Amino acid sequence: MTQRLVVIGAGMATGRVLEHLFETDPDAYDVTLFNAEPRGNYNRIMLSPVLSGEKSYEEIVTHDDAWYDDHNVTCRFGEKVERIDRDRKVVVGENGEVPYDKLILGTGSAPFIIPCPGHDLPGVVAYRDLEDTNAMMEAAGTPGARAVVIGGGLLGLEAAAGLRLRGMEVTVLHLAGHLMERQLDEAAGYLLQKDLESRGITVMTQAATKEIRGDAHVEEVVLEDGTVLPADIVVMAVGIRPQAQLAKDAGLDVNRAVTVDARMQTSDPDIYAVGECVEFDGNLFGLVAPLYDQARVLAKTLAGEDAAFQVKELSTKLKVTGCDLFSAGDFAEGEGREDIVFRDPARGIYKRLVIEENRLIGAVFYGDTADSNWFFGLIRDGEDVSEMRDTLIFGPSYQGGAAADPLSAVAALPPEAEICGCNGVCKGQITQAIEGGATDLAAVRATTKASNSCGTCTGLVEQLLSVTLGDGYSAPAAQPICGCTELTHEDVRRLIKSKELKSQAAVWQELGWTTPNGCHVCRPAVNFYLLADWPLDYQDDPQSRFVNERNHANIQKDGTYSVMPRMWGGTTDANELRAIADAADRYGATVKVTGGQRIDLLGVKKEDLPAIWEDLNDAGMVSGHAYSKGLRTVKTCVGKDWCRFGTQDSTGLGIQLEKRLWGAWTPHKVKLGVSGCPRNCAEATCKDVGIVCVDSGYQIGVGGAAGMDVKEVERLVDVTTEQEAIDHVVAFVQLYRENAKYLDRPYKWLAKVGIEWVQEQVIDPEIRAGLIERFDISQSVYQKDPWAEHVQTRRARYAPLADLTLEAAE
Amino acid sequence: MTWIDIGRIDDIPVRGARLVKTHLGCIGLFRTADDEVFAAADTCPHKGGPLSEGIVHGQRVTCPLHNAVFDLNTGQGTDGYQIDTYPVRVENGRVLLDADALGKRSAA
Numbered sequence: 001m002t003q004r005l006v007v008i009g010a011g012m013a014t015g016r017v018l019e020h021l022f023e024t025d026p027d028a029y030d031v032t033l034f035n036a037e038p039r040g041n042y043n044r045i046m047l048s049p050v051l052s053g054e055k056s057y058e059e060i061v062t063h064d065d066a067w068y069d070d071h072n073v074t075c076r077f078g079e080k081v082e083r084i085d086r087d088r089k090v091v092v093g094e095n096g097e098v099p100y101d102k103l104i105l106g107t108g109s110a111p112f113i114i115p116c117p118g119h120d121l122p123g124v125v126a127y128r129d130l131e132d133t134n135a136m137m138e139a140a141g142t143p144g145a146r147a148v149v150i151g152g153g154l155l156g157l158e159a160a161a162g163l164r165l166r167g168m169e170v171t172v173l174h175l176a177g178h179l180m181e182r183q184l185d186e187a188a189g190y191l192l193q194k195d196l197e198s199r200g201i202t203v204m205t206q207a208a209t210k211e212i213r214g215d216a217h218v219e220e221v222v223l224e225d226g227t228v229l230p231a232d233i234v235v236m237a238v239g240i241r242p243q244a245q246l247a248k249d250a251g252l253d254v255n256r257a258v259t260v261d262a263r264m265q266t267s268d269p270d271i272y273a274v275g276e277c278v279e280f281d282g283n284l285f286g287l288v289a290p291l292y293d294q295a296r297v298l299a300k301t302l303a304g305e306d307a308a309f310q311v312k313e314l315s316t317k318l319k320v321t322g323c324d325l326f327s328a329g330d331f332a333e334g335e336g337r338e339d340i341v342f343r344d345p346a347r348g349i350y351k352r353l354v355i356e357e358n359r360l361i362g363a364v365f366y367g368d369t370a371d372s373n374w375f376f377g378l379i380r381d382g383e384d385v386s387e388m389r390d391t392l393i394f395g396p397s398y399q400g401g402a403a404a405d406p407l408s409a410v411a412a413l414p415p416e417a418e419i420c421g422c423n424g425v426c427k428g429q430i431t432q433a434i435e436g437g438a439t440d441l442a443a444v445r446a447t448t449k450a451s452n453s454c455g456t457c458t459g460l461v462e463q464l465l466s467v468t469l470g471d472g473y474s475a476p477a478a479q480p481i482c483g484c485t486e487l488t489h490e491d492v493r494r495l496i497k498s499k500e501l502k503s504q505a506a507v508w509q510e511l512g513w514t515t516p517n518g519c520h521v522c523r524p525a526v527n528f529y530l531l532a533d534w535p536l537d538y539q540d541d542p543q544s545r546f547v548n549e550r551n552h553a554n555i556q557k558d559g560t561y562s563v564m565p566r567m568w569g570g571t572t573d574a575n576e577l578r579a580i581a582d583a584a585d586r587y588g589a590t591v592k593v594t595g596g597q598r599i600d601l602l603g604v605k606k607e608d609l610p611a612i613w614e615d616l617n618d619a620g621m622v623s624g625h626a627y628s629k630g631l632r633t634v635k636t637c638v639g640k641d642w643c644r645f646g647t648q649d650s651t652g653l654g655i656q657l658e659k660r661l662w663g664a665w666t667p668h669k670v671k672l673g674v675s676g677c678p679r680n681c682a683e684a685t686c687k688d689v690g691i692v693c694v695d696s697g698y699q700i701g702v703g704g705a706a707g708m709d710v711k712e713v714e715r716l717v718d719v720t721t722e723q724e725a726i727d728h729v730v731a732f733v734q735l736y737r738e739n740a741k742y743l744d745r746p747y748k749w750l751a752k753v754g755i756e757w758v759q760e761q762v763i764d765p766e767i768r769a770g771l772i773e774r775f776d777i778s779q780s781v782y783q784k785d786p787w788a789e790h791v792q793t794r795r796a797r798y799a800p801l802a803d804l805t806l807e808a809a810e
Numbered sequence: 811m812t813w814i815d816i817g818r819i820d821d822i823p824v825r826g827a828r829l830v831k832t833h834l835g836c837i838g839l840f841r842t843a844d845d846e847v848f849a850a851a852d853t854c855p856h857k858g859g860p861l862s863e864g865i866v867h868g869q870r871v872t873c874p875l876h877n878a879v880f881d882l883n884t885g886q887g888t889d890g891y892q893i894d895t896y897p898v899r900v901e902n903g904r905v906l907l908d909a910d911a912l913g914k915r916s917a918a
Contacts, residue, residue: 517825517843520865520872520879543825547863547874555874559860801828801839801905802816804912 005029005302006091006098008081008246009106013275013291015041015062017104020299022071028303031073032098034091037129038078040068045288047133051162057130084250086268102270102302105247105258109240109276109286114150118212124234127159132235139233140166147171148221148231150209152179154316156237157196161323163235164201171229172196173207173221175238183316183327187343188350188366195323195348198766242277242284255279262308264298274298283311290314315376324365326372329379330354331362342393342498348770351393358386370418371395393498410463419464420450420457430461434468441465449754458490482521484513489525489741496529502537504530504544518544525742528629528665532737535778540665548627551798552786553609556602563589563601563612565621566662569636569654569674570597579619587612596633596671598624610795613787622785625662629743631733632671634658635683639676639693648693650676653722657729663783664775667740667749670733685713688746689729698725702732702758703750711747714755717763731768734775735761813899813906819847820903827862827871832912837896838862839905840871840882847905848882849896856891 005021007014010033021029033040041063049055068075082092090097111126113119123139125132136159139145145168149160152174164170172179178189179196193203208224212234221229242257253259253267257279264272274294276285285291293309300307315328331354342351349367353360353375360378374396378385385392413419415428425448433447444450444461451458465473480486487495492511501507507526508517518526527544542550553561565580580599584591587608589601604612613623625632636654640646654674661672673684674691684690686706690713692699697720701713716732719725735758740749750758761767790798822828822841829852830837836852838861846869852862859875872879880887885895897908 516868519867519870520877523865523867543823543866546865547860551863555860555863557857557875559858796821797823797828800831800836801821803831804814805831805833 002027002030003101004099005031005102005104006100007031007033007104007106008091009108009275009277010035010037010039010041010063010075010077011106011108011275012041012044012062012288013108013295014104014106016292016295017106017274017298017302018063018071018073020296021302024299024303026071029102031071032091032100033068033073033075033077034079034081034093035075035077036080037131039130040064040075040077042130044129047127047130048158048162050130051133051136051159052165053162081246084246084271086250086271089270100270102272104298105266105271105273105277106275107243107246107277109242111236112239112241113236114209114238116209116211118214118218119236121212121214121218122216123214123218123232124212124236127155127235127237128240136163136233136235137166139163140168142232143167144169145232146230147233147235148173148229149235149237150221151235151237151239152176152203152205153182153237153239154180156235157192159235159237160196160201161199163233164199168232169202170200171202171204171231173209173223173229174203174205175208177205179203179205180325180327183364184325184366185331185352185364187341187352188325188327188364191348191350191366192323192325194770195766198769240276240286242279244277247271247273247277255282257284262297262310263301264294264309265301272298272301280309281311287314287316313376313380315372324367324369326365326369327363328372328376329360329362331364337361339500340389340393340498341500343500344497348767353393355385355389358384358389360385360392410460411467419460420448425450427464430464431468434465439465439469439473481525482519484515484518484522485511487511492526493529493533493739493741496526496533502530502534504541520546528667528742531665531782532667532778535774535781540782549629551606551609552613552623552625552627552790553604554627558603560603560605561609562626563604563609563616564594564598564624564626565616566624566658567598568658569634569651571651571655572599576619576621579616579621583612583615586615594626594633595635596626597635598626598633600626607799609798610791614791617785617788617791622662623787628665629668630663630665630670631658631661632669634661634672634674635687636674637676637681643676645679646676646693647695648676648698648722650674650682650691650693653691653693653698653725654682656722656726660726660730660779661733663785664733664737664779665782666733666737667742668745670736670746672729686710687713689713689732691725691729696720698722700725700728700732703747703755705745705747707745709747714750716755716759727768727772728762730775731762731771732758734771734778737778738771738774811897811911812909814909816905816907818903819845819900819905822847822905825866827864827866829860829862830907834912836860836862837907837912838871839898840866842866842869842882845900847898847900849898849907850880850882850885851893851895853893854878854880854891855887855893856889861893 043060043062046060050057079093079095084091090099111128125135140163147163147168147170149156149172152172160170160172178186179192196203210224211222212218213220218231218234221231244254244258247258248254258266258273258277259279260266260273264274266273275291297307297309313329338355340353352364354362359382363375365372413427417427419425419427429448430450433444438444438447451461481489499510501510523544527541530538531540548554553563555561584601587604590603592600594600634654634657636651639650670688672689673682673687675682675684676693678692684692686704690701690704699718700716702716704713705711717728736746822839825843827838827840837849838852840848852860854861854873856878857875859873861871861873863874864871869882870879878887878891880893885893896911899906
């Protein structure tokens with residue numbers, strides 16, 4: 001006999017139950033479906049694409065009228081259920097009773113509305129159903145309309161992104177310190193915020209809503225701190241609560257939601273529940289995957305089969321086009337938990353894995369979620385990851401099953417496996433190139449661009465050469481930094497970032513240095529890498545610097561020093577010259593004009609350094625860093641103020657650049673030139689960074705050299721304004737600081753990574769802004785005059801510790 | 811042995827050095843990461859580089875001019891270079907040098 005099945009709620013979970021049920025036994029039940037919304041089942045999680053305009057409502061309908069017809073479902077849409085009478089086994093709807101043999105509750109959840117004053121004003125909506133979505137789309141129809149989204153979780157951000165795409169001015173208010181704090185850690189939340197901000201969305205964290213104001217409609221939102229935000233629509237997306245009132249009124253067991261057993265049965269054996277209104281084992285459910293699992297279980301239960309629902313690990317992805325974000329499992333910090341972190345600030349990539357007892361228990365990715373399914377599988381299956389721990393974060397393409405021969409691992413990769421992430425080159429392309437005659441690394445790079453950017457995959461490419469060519473290829477041994485380690489500079493830079501090594505001790509320990517604290521080769525390099533990557537965490541170590549940088553002067557062959565004050569853009573004045581002349585007299589210095597347009601005082605004794613610096617400081621001069629791997633000089637010509645050919649204020653631009661860049665440590669020295677016209681009197685085209693001014697603006701070239709090698713700059717970009725010129729130069733210098741090997745001048749680094757990659761980074765406005773931001777953070781620490789500082793704090797160190805010649809003179 | 815008080819160990823930077831002037835020439839006092847102190851001639855036999863300006867690593871120092879590396883225990887350097895080493899003690903945070911050893915050198 002056909003049983004009567006009544007379903008309350010036409011949502012995604014109940015919809016899936018019906019599908020399974022009709023597949024197994026189309027005639028087992030006579031179904032009546034209630035839905036408070038005046039429509040049937042649609043794919044609610046696709047409301048965001050509807051809001052953003054990427055899909056229409058019709059495209060997200062799961063079950064249309066025809067489907068309900070075909071399956072003889074009696075639809076009571078737009079009708080609320082008033083109560084359930086369990087004694088008589090009837091459901092009481094607004095339009096009358098329906099008897100049931102079996103009943104499914106799929107009442108879902110309701111958005112949580114903050115009960116602040118004004119929450120009930122017209123124009124305050126949740127983000128739950130098509131009505132809300134339509135209200136938002138309508139509000140977005142007014143040009144210049146402003147939206148305030150309360151709640152920076154998944155839903156709130158999808159709403160914000162959709163509204164922004166529709167042209168609204170959008171502000172997101174979030175109570176916690178970073179966005180999506182339940183799914184993301186702080187670092188990923190920060191990247192997400194930056195991404196959203198770059199789309200024109202304003203994000204305010206730690207923002208508590210106090211009141212919503214307006215006469216007949218919302219007009220503004222007032223925060224606890226007094227900030228007032230004008231608003232034409234307010235979207236509340238602060239959370240959901242299960243709708244269990246109907247069940248509660250019917251006397252069913254309800255905790256936070258309707259409690260069910262593993263077969264999805266409530267405390268009444270004829271009543272079942274699925275979806276967001278359900279509580280199982282203390283868990284509530286809001287994502288679609290467990291809902292579908294529940295639906296499958298319930299359909300089997302109804303068909304009389306055995307099935308049990310299990311709580312599984314969940315993963316989250318944000319459906320905002322262009323924000324690649326993934327989180328799964330548990331990533332709170334805790335005892336016995338280890339983190340593996342990989343950051344690529346230039347590409348906005350952040351990956352974090354949380355490991356406990358050799359098992360991956362949590363993962364957060366931002367910017368690159370390509371391998372997220374593989375990681376999710378590891379979490380779900382609780383696989384032991386100790387064997388692949390060292391390379392785990394690089395994903396499946398680095399894992400070769402047994403920790404055996406790396407060659408067999410590479411050989412086992414499928415042709416579509418990505419080898420070079422920077423340039424998107426997969427194994428197949430590389431093997432083809434090799435078979436086509438590219439038989440060494442340089443040739444593979446030239447043909448495919450693989451390993452031509454960051455260089456991290458060089459090892460893999462070499463292994464591919466070896467696998468493909470067999471004995472025909474002998475890989476050049478990777479050059480370790482020095483005898484203290486087997487790692488290369490590139491390895492160490494990458495590991496300092498990915499393992500978040502923030503001290504020398506951490507580097508020696510974690511990277512297995514064979515010496516207690518490095519040597520004169522590796523220690524200065526490691527010191528630079530640490531301070532470049534972690535300007536706020538790591539402190540520069542003078543004892544890891546060569547003598548010139550430690551003493552802020554250049555040691556000469558006789559043990560005396562040369563002292564060179566800064567002359568901004570090669571300009572000086574009578575007062576400075578007078579002070580230099582006096583200092584030369586006082587300390588017996590030889591005076592030499594340098595090629596970098598400044599004045600060198602040679603032959604100063606070490607113990608006199610603090611005194612001469614103090615004198616020069618008093619005249620307003622600071623260290624010229626003529627001794628540092630950092631910004632040296634900015635050579636300029638006189639420019640259009642004086643020169644009849646000058647097209648721009650080259651001197652002024654040079655001064656601005658020098659004032660912005662001085663004090664920054666770089667992998668090797670950096671010299672700039674700014675010429676006011678293509679006659680190029682400042683010789684800008686053989687500098688590390690050279691700008692040639694033209695009528696239409698500024699030609700920025702990089703990677704010139706005029707030392708052991710002579711090389712003309714490569715054109716980075718042409719820009720029209722001075723500000724753009726400065727921005728691009730700062731971004732280039734930061735990119736160099738973050739990526740180059742210690743003691744590689746820019747031209748050597750460029751030869752490795754290629755001008756195209758550098759252009760991609762520096763010209764992309766988002767990446768450029770990030771580079772500039774990180775440069776400025778570093779400058780907040782390092783742009784200070786070391787001379788003044790040493791005069792203040794280290795003066796005594798410049799004198800001998802003791803002078804026994806005086807005592808022994810008796 | 812006659813020990814002369816030279817100064818506080820804390821006036822020598824960790825993994826760094828300070829200079830002591832004597833009648834016999836300059837001596838470097840080198841302090842390692844483990845707070846051991848070594849005394850050795852400051853002048854590199856190669857081209858006279860001031861070793862107290864070199865990078866101290868482990869129990870070694872690298873000459874700042876051309877990267878000759880010296881073992882501070884023995885004074886033995888790369889490429890067959892050799893520097894003199896001197897007895898040194900640290901007591902109650904003070905660094906002491908042996909006056910006799912300095913005297914011997916003067917007699918030589």
